[in-house]
Amino acid sequence: MIILTGNDLKTGDVVWWDGQGWSRHLADAVDAGDEAEAIMAREEAARRVNAVYEIEGEQTAEGPRPAHIKDRVRGRGPTVRPDLGIQAEAS
Numbered sequence: 001m002i003i004l005t006g007n008d009l010k011t012g013d014v015v016w017w018d019g020q021g022w023s024r025h026l027a028d029a030v031d032a033g034d035e036a037e038a039i040m041a042r043e044e045a046a047r048r049v050n051a052v053y054e055i056e057g058e059q060t061a062e063g064p065r066p067a068h069i070k071d072r073v074r075g076r077g078p079t080v081r082p083d084l085g086i087q088a089e090a091s
Contacts, residue, residue, distance in 0.1 A: 001031045003064055004039060005071060006052030014074045014086075015049060016064075022049055024086055026075035027063040 004017035008024075015022035016029035017039060023029070032039055036054045043049045056067040066072050073079060077086040 001057045001059055001064065002033055002036045003029045003055050003057040003066060003071075004032045004036060004052060005029075005055060005066075005074065006043075006049040009047055009050045014077075016075070017043075026066075029057070029064040031059075 006015055006022075007013065008015050008022060013024050015024055016026050017023075017032055018028040019030040022043075032054065040052045040054065044052055055071050057064050057071075058067065059065075066075060075086075
């Protein structure tokens, strides 16, 4: 599974490609597959996302899971202030 991630150009939030656009929620990420390079080029040119890159991942019962720990942490939000960021929305 190829997952695309980057940062929203307006807010700086970590975002994930959901097949139609960008979501702040890792659970919305979809497999970009063979289209990954074309999607990244198109989205960067449209200036919707900054520093977009592809990562390896796997689909689990809980949703997409990035292979690398760095991207798993990015998907959960700040580690020093759990009252901020995406994880605060679940509270």
